[in-house]
Amino acid sequence: xxxxxxxxxxxxxxxxxxxxxxxxxxxxxxxxxxxxxxxxxxxxxxxxxxxxxxxxxxxxxxxxxxxxxxxxxxxxxxxxxxxxxxxxxxxxxxxxxxxxxxxxxxxxxxxxxxxxxxxxxxxxxxxxxxxxxxxxxxxxxxxxxxxxxxxxxxxxxxxxxxxxxxxxxxxx
Numbered sequence: 001x002x003x004x005x006x007x008x009x010x011x012x013x014x015x016x017x018x019x020x021x022x023x024x025x026x027x028x029x030x031x032x033x034x035x036x037x038x039x040x041x042x043x044x045x046x047x048x049x050x051x052x053x054x055x056x057x058x059x060x061x062x063x064x065x066x067x068x069x070x071x072x073x074x075x076x077x078x079x080x081x082x083x084x085x086x087x088x089x090x091x092x093x094x095x096x097x098x099x100x101x102x103x104x105x106x107x108x109x110x111x112x113x114x115x116x117x118x119x120x121x122x123x124x125x126x127x128x129x130x131x132x133x134x135x136x137x138x139x140x141x142x143x144x145x146x147x148x149x150x151x152x153x154x155x156x157x158x159x160x161x162x163x164x165x166x167x168x169x170x171x172x
Contacts, residue, residue, distance in 0.1 A: 005170055007033050008150070022150060022172070024120055028062065038063070040169060041118070041147055042070035048144055051113035052076050056102070056131055057083070060119035063149065067118060076108045076115075078131050091134035093126050102130050104138070111140045122148040122168060125157030132164060 007030060009023040027033050041063070052074045055064025061077060068075035081090065081101050088103040109115065117131060128146055135143060146161065151168035158166060 001170060004033055004037060008170075022121065022152075024059065024149065034066070037149060037169065038066045038070055041067050044147075044167065045071060045116060045144070048116075049114055050116045050144060052109060052115050052141075054078060054115055054117045054131070054135070056117070056119040056127055059121075063118045063120065063147075067116070071116075073116075076104065078102050078104055078134070089134060089138045091130045091137075093130035093133075095126065100127075100130075102127065102134055104134055106138075109135075109139045109141045113139075113141045115141050115143050116145055116147060117143060118147040120149045122146075122151040122157040122166070123155045125155075125160035128157070129160040132161065 004027065007027040009026050011021040011023050013019065014021040050071050050073045053064045053068040053071065054076045055061040056078045057080055064075050079102065081103055084103055084105055087106045089106060090101050090103045092099050092101045115135060117128065119128060122128060132143060132146065135141065145165045145167055148168040150170040150172060151157065152172050
């Protein structure tokens with residue numbers, strides 16, 4: 001996995017001073033590395049009978065679509081408010097200074113489906129916690145696991161996800 005880690009570029013002071021941004025665009029630009037990442041997730045779940053892979057806006061869409069294809073599953077988008085064209089459920093969550101929300105279509109899942117949630121990074125955990133809450137409070141489905149390309153351990157995002165099975169390909 002070191003070669004995958006090496007493909008993720010550190011961008012200091014982006015988007016603001018003090019932030020060391022993990023830029024995944026060099027990884028995505030390499031067909032072989034991107035394939036290796038998707039294959040790693042697919043290998044983990046090929047026997048789990050995943051029905052739908054949920055991608056969190058926006059970089060999660062990249063991984064969700066490719067992984068859903070690899071697993072022969074459907075895909076579902078979690079979006080910021082006002083971005084989905086049909087009737088939605090909404091989950092609001094707290095930020096350091098204010099609130100935000102995520103939405104999902106009312107008809108995103110069928111009863112009993114097995115769901116995998118994926119995003120590029122687990123940082124503070126707020127968005128993925130809201131996503132898991134949104135799904136579990138409105139749908140009778142099983143969330144099999146939360147998956148991330150990378151996890152920023154020092155931000156303690158797992159603390160917002162008690163009892164949730166989590167897998168991160170890389171940890172920082």
